[in-house]
Amino acid sequence: MIDTLMLSRIQFAANISFHILFPMITIAMCWFLVYFKIRLHTSGDPVWMRAYRFWVKVFALTFAIGVVSGITMSFQFGTNWPGYMETVGNIAGPLLGYEVLTAFFLEATFLGIMLFGMDRLSPRLHTFSTVIVALGTTTSAFWILALNSWMQTPTGFEMRDGVAFPVDWMEIIFNPSLPYRLAHTLIASGLTASFLICGLSAYRILKGDNKRAPKLTLKTAICVAAILTPLQVFVGDLHGLNTLKHQPQKIAAMEGVWETQKGAPLLLFALPDEETRSNHFEIPVPKLASLILTHDSEGEIKGLNEFKNEHPPVAPLFFGFRIMVGIGMLMLLLAWVGVWQLIRHKTVNTLTLRAFLVMTFSGWIATLAGWYVTEIGRQPYLVSGILRTSDAVTTVPASNVGLSLTLYLLVYVGLLIAYLHTLFLMARRAVEIEEISPQEQNDLTPTFPLHSSPMHRSPLLVKEPTS
Amino acid sequence: MTDTTWLHMFFGGLMALAILIYAILDGYDLGVGILMPRHDVQQRDQMIASIGPFWDANETWLVLAVGILLIAFPDAYNLVLKELYLPATILLIGLIMRGVAFDFRAKVSLDNKNMWDNIFKAGSLVSSLAQGYMLGQYVVGFDSSGASQGFSILSAICVAAAYSYIGATWLVMKTEGDLQKQAASWARRCGWVTFLGVVSVCIVNPIINPSVFEKWFNFPTALLLFHIPLISLALFITNDQILKRIPLEKDFGCWIPFLGVVGIFFICFQGLAYSFYPYVVPGKLTMMEAASATESLEFIFIGTVIVVPIILCYTALSYRVFWGKATELKYY
Numbered sequence: 001m002i003d004t005l006m007l008s009r010i011q012f013a014a015n016i017s018f019h020i021l022f023p024m025i026t027i028a029m030c031w032f033l034v035y036f037k038i039r040l041h042t043s044g045d046p047v048w049m050r051a052y053r054f055w056v057k058v059f060a061l062t063f064a065i066g067v068v069s070g071i072t073m074s075f076q077f078g079t080n081w082p083g084y085m086e087t088v089g090n091i092a093g094p095l096l097g098y099e100v101l102t103a104f105f106l107e108a109t110f111l112g113i114m115l116f117g118m119d120r121l122s123p124r125l126h127t128f129s130t131v132i133v134a135l136g137t138t139t140s141a142f143w144i145l146a147l148n149s150w151m152q153t154p155t156g157f158e159m160r161d162g163v164a165f166p167v168d169w170m171e172i173i174f175n176p177s178l179p180y181r182l183a184h185t186l187i188a189s190g191l192t193a194s195f196l197i198c199g200l201s202a203y204r205i206l207k208g209d210n211k212r213a214p215k216l217t218l219k220t221a222i223c224v225a226a227i228l229t230p231l232q233v234f235v236g237d238l239h240g241l242n243t244l245k246h247q248p249q250k251i252a253a254m255e256g257v258w259e260t261q262k263g264a265p266l267l268l269f270a271l272p273d274e275e276t277r278s279n280h281f282e283i284p285v286p287k288l289a290s291l292i293l294t295h296d297s298e299g300e301i302k303g304l305n306e307f308k309n310e311h312p313p314v315a316p317l318f319f320g321f322r323i324m325v326g327i328g329m330l331m332l333l334l335a336w337v338g339v340w341q342l343i344r345h346k347t348v349n350t351l352t353l354r355a356f357l358v359m360t361f362s363g364w365i366a367t368l369a370g371w372y373v374t375e376i377g378r379q380p381y382l383v384s385g386i387l388r389t390s391d392a393v394t395t396v397p398a399s400n401v402g403l404s405l406t407l408y409l410l411v412y413v414g415l416l417i418a419y420l421h422t423l424f425l426m427a428r429r430a431v432e433i434e435e436i437s438p439q440e441q442n443d444l445t446p447t448f449p450l451h452s453s454p455m456h457r458s459p460l461l462v463k464e465p466t467s
Numbered sequence: 468m469t470d471t472t473w474l475h476m477f478f479g480g481l482m483a484l485a486i487l488i489y490a491i492l493d494g495y496d497l498g499v500g501i502l503m504p505r506h507d508v509q510q511r512d513q514m515i516a517s518i519g520p521f522w523d524a525n526e527t528w529l530v531l532a533v534g535i536l537l538i539a540f541p542d543a544y545n546l547v548l549k550e551l552y553l554p555a556t557i558l559l560i561g562l563i564m565r566g567v568a569f570d571f572r573a574k575v576s577l578d579n580k581n582m583w584d585n586i587f588k589a590g591s592l593v594s595s596l597a598q599g600y601m602l603g604q605y606v607v608g609f610d611s612s613g614a615s616q617g618f619s620i621l622s623a624i625c626v627a628a629a630y631s632y633i634g635a636t637w638l639v640m641k642t643e644g645d646l647q648k649q650a651a652s653w654a655r656r657c658g659w660v661t662f663l664g665v666v667s668v669c670i671v672n673p674i675i676n677p678s679v680f681e682k683w684f685n686f687p688t689a690l691l692l693f694h695i696p697l698i699s700l701a702l703f704i705t706n707d708q709i710l711k712r713i714p715l716e717k718d719f720g721c722w723i724p725f726l727g728v729v730g731i732f733f734i735c736f737q738g739l740a741y742s743f744y745p746y747v748v749p750g751k752l753t754m755m756e757a758a759s760a761t762e763s764l765e766f767i768f769i770g771t772v773i774v775v776p777i778i779l780c781y782t783a784l785s786y787r788v789f790w791g792k793a794t795e796l797k798y799y
Contacts, residue, residue: 061570067523068566072559074533078548079555085541090760093538094767100527100534101774108527109778109785112520117788166762396552404556411560415567422574 005393007401008080011408015072017368018412022066024367027141027186028193029059030134035220037127050213054430055197058423060115065415067108072408080401081382083392088164088383091157091172092147099143107136138186145185149178151383152374153246164386176246180239181374187232188370190224191331192363197221198338199360200427202353209431218356219342225335232328237292243377244293247384249307250377253317255289256282260303264289269322272314277305312379316372323369327362334359474764475754478539479747481771482532487736489528491633491729496522498634500565500591501627502653503584508577510646511584515569517641517793522569524782526562536747538767540757543747550609551601558597565590592627599626606739607675608750618671625664632657633732636706636724639713641793647721651713654724658710662703665735669696672742678750679742692741699734702727 033056040048074096077084085092110132118126156171157164166172201218244251251257256272256279257264266288270279290299304311334355341348348356382389394401496518503511536544548555568587572580603622607615635654639647673680683689706727715721745753758764 057574061567061574064523064570065567067526068563071526071530071562074530074537075548075555075559077537078544079552082545082549085537085545089537089541090763093541093759094763094770097534097538097767098770100531101770101778104527104530105524105778106781108524109781111523113785113788116520119794120788163760165760166766169766394549394552396549400552404553407556407560411563415563418567418571422571425576426574 002398002402004396004398004401005390007398007405008393009389011401011405012076012080014405014408014412015069015076017371018408018416019066019069019073020367020371021364022062022069023137023141024189024192024363025062025196026059026066026193027137028189028191029055029062029197030130030137031190032193032197032220032224033059034127034130034134037130041123041127047212047216050211051217054213054426055217056115057426058196058200060111061419061422063111065419069412079396079404080394081392082394083387084382087162087387087392088151091150091164091166094166094169095143095147095150095173099140099147103136103140103143107133107140110136141186141189142182145182146173146175146178149181150175152181152378153177154384154386159386164383177239177242180235180242183235184232184239184370187228187235188363188367190228191232192367194221194225194228194335195331195356195359195363196361198225198356199358200423202356203360203424204427204431206350206353206357207428207431214430215347218348222335222338222342222348225331226339229328229332229335233332236328240293243374247377248302249304249311250317250374251293252302252304252307253312253314253377254321254373255293255301256314256318257289257301257303258305260300260306262290262300263287263298264293264301266292267318270318272318274314310380312377316376320369320373320376324366324373327366327369330359331362331366471758471761471764472755474761474768475539475758477768478535478758478764479745479754481775482535482539483736483740485528485532485535487733489525489532490736491732492521492525492528494630494732495633495637495725496525497565497591497595498630498632498657499637500587500634501595501631502634502638502650503588503591504649505585505588508580508584510649513642513646513793514638515572515587517638519569519793520785520789522566524785526566539759539764540747540752540754541759543752543757546748546752547605551604554597554601554604558594558601561590561592561594561597563590565594595627595630596623599623602626606672606749608748614675618675621664621667621671625661625668628657628660628664629728629732632661633725633728636710636728639710640722640725643714643718643792647714651710651724655707655710658703658707661731665699665731669738676742676749682742692738695734695738699731702730702734 033052036048036052036055039045040052077092110129113121114126114129114133117129121129150172153176154164154172155175156166156168158167159165197217198221201214201221204214205218240251253272255264256267256270258277258279263286265282265284265286267279268283268285270282272279287297290301291297293299293301304314334352338348338352338356341352378384380388380390382392499514499518503514533544536547565587568583568590572583572587575583600619600623603619604610604615606622607618632654635650635657638650639654642650673683683692706724709715709720709724709727713721743749745755747754747757
């Protein structure tokens with residue numbers, strides 16, 4: 001029997017899962033765009049402009065989908081989760097408000113200037129607009145993660161008559177899990193954007209694009225990925241320790257630990273079974289879970305049986321966590337192979353290019369898996385210890401929620417297909433475009449020297465500057 | 468009157484301001500979307516170019532308006548969105564489709580471009596109708612009787628016409644040549660539909676809402692309101708006269724009709740706000756009853772006072788950067 005609660009949960013999950021795909025790209029990609037613009041200014045090499053122009057189109061499309069799918073979120077709390085605003089509205093409201101005020105207007109307004117104002121602004125002012133958009137997207141991530149983290153680890157408030165009232169805003173915003181979640185998510189965004197850039201650049205090169213721009217963007221993104229992957233492992237570990245301290249039941253579910261035990265093994269695989277409250281087909285590595293989580297091979301891990309009826313469903317967390325970590329390991333491996341090849345051969349071979357192409361959207365899968373772990377891991381609560389999800393749901397009839405959910409799903413599937421199709425279409429088109437169009441040549445020749453090596457120049461550009 | 472009443476008043480006023488700015492700004496870009504001609508790609512490109520740099524920020528005012536409702540009046544937020552569950556869903560899907568169509572159209576092949584343009588037009592129309600319907604339902608206190616449904620449908624058409632009206636005058640201001648002439652004729656037609664819509668809402672609203680009737684026809688306060696119908700009538704007529712003469716010599720004053728419609732929006736909104744004050748949900752919840760905790764309002768008050776003027780400044784900056792006639796939309 002699917003009721004309003006279940007339908008509303010699926011709808012919220014569908015909306016947020018679809019939405020998050022796009023900000024995860026744009027938050028970090030905008031900093032890539034800033035980097036391209038800065039390299040353009042410092043080197044004067046127009047290839048950076050070419051890189052910027054390709055990726056700003058991807059950025060614009062991604063950003064637009066992110067914005068419109070995000071508007072939905074601001075209505076969802078009221079349409080489906082009235083109990084949320086009733087209970088914690090005093091805290092959630094202002095945090096969302098600050099996101100709108102300090103981030104949404106900033107990024108939206110300067111995005112218009114950045115996308116369409118290049119002919120109307122000086123180059124430096126245009127780069128400045130790009131920086132503002134990047135700051136806006138990052139600020140937006142900060143506020144929404146502050147709220148999300150507060151829902152996981154609420155502090156700085158008091159309950160009066162079943163309603164949360166703010167006591168200390170600094171404690172609310174900088175709640176215990178915020179620093180880890182913020183760092184973990186921002187790095188995840190960096191990885192998502194890096195692997196997208198690697199993937200599409202590799203695709204262009206594999207399609208016979210012999211220009212410098214895709215090679216440069218590939219190289220840049222590989223280097224960023226190679227730095228960020230180990231950093232992410234480190235931050236992820238800290239985040240896990242933080243979760244162990246504040247939400248031990250979440251860790252127990254992630255690790256599939258039923259009974260509290262010392263020297264708990266790390267399960268490479270298992271089938272958790274909530275009926276029998278045990279695992280089937282375990283493949284354990286002795287004592288490793290304790291070692292990772294407590295940094296002591298005999299450390300104690302609290303089991304799920306200590307939190308009966310208060311712990312999240314085990315299987316989604318157990319598998320979600322393994323998917324996230326598995327993809328992270330693949331990313332680490334591939335990024336380092338890429339860097340190694342770049343150092344040894346100044347270029348990456350076809351096999352590696354293909355691997356990058358396969359991994360184009362790996363960031364999305366890892367992000368979604370990770371978010372499911374942390375969000376389902378908060379259940380049965382909507383706000384840890386304060387508000388149960390089932391107490392917050394609307395009284396709107398299930399048929400209406402079913403209808404809206406169906407509409408959303410249709411739209412999202414259609415848009416996802418269109419988005420992927422368009423990205424690869426844009427990449428194939430870019431293969432055919434000249435390295436530097438004659439128009440740009442005229443624009444740039446007087447101010448910038450050309451550094452491109454002759455063999456990569458198109459015939460149009462081989463002529464010497466007339467000055 | 469407690470010491471926190473001013474906070475409720477402040478956020479009530481700010482929400483009204485955000486809704487008004489939203490109706491004007493997103494109104495013109497939704498209107499431009501509704502007016503997109505089916506058979507002229509070049510005109511469509513020009514029209515899109517005129518709203519390209521702005522639509523995203525325009526839509527943000529909706530998020531702010533809903534945001535203030537959520538922050539300052541959470542009970543009203545819950546009540547309104549529960550009652551308007553399906554229209555809100557349709558509005559959101561309309562906004563999603565038009566927002567993405569705007570970007571997809573520039574990046575796909577010609578066949579698909581036509582498809583995305585149709586989606587853009589349909590999305591704009593559906594969003595406008597949904598907003599008008601929601602406004603109508605809000606005015607009648609979410610009543611589902613036949614008469615109320617009729618009124619909401621009237622309101623939907625009225626809002627779509629008003630958005631087309633402001634969109635057409637935006638085009639008169641931002642474009643030249645054939646498109647400008649075409650836009651002027653659109654604007655005249657939409658102007659009269661809007662006028663009829665406003666008049667019928669003005670007649671129906673007091674009839675179905677006794678409290679509204681009392682407010683408007685209770686002497687002597689009613690005398691103070693006399694300027695509202697007078698000024699709007701004057702604006703409708705002046706606009707029509709100017710639009711008849713487009714293109715004007717040296718394009719002098721091409722911005723006047725747009726400003727005129729802004730004036731009409733302002734006046735109509737004032738009338739609506741006056742009808743329902745101090746209710747945030749007509750007949751059900753006043754601003755004081757629906758307000759959230761003082762601690763929360765004070766915290767967000769500080770940010771609002773600092774940030775909103777800054778937002779207005781850089782919004783003005785963005786209009787300054789793209790001042791004058793819209794130029795070809797180069798996607799970088």
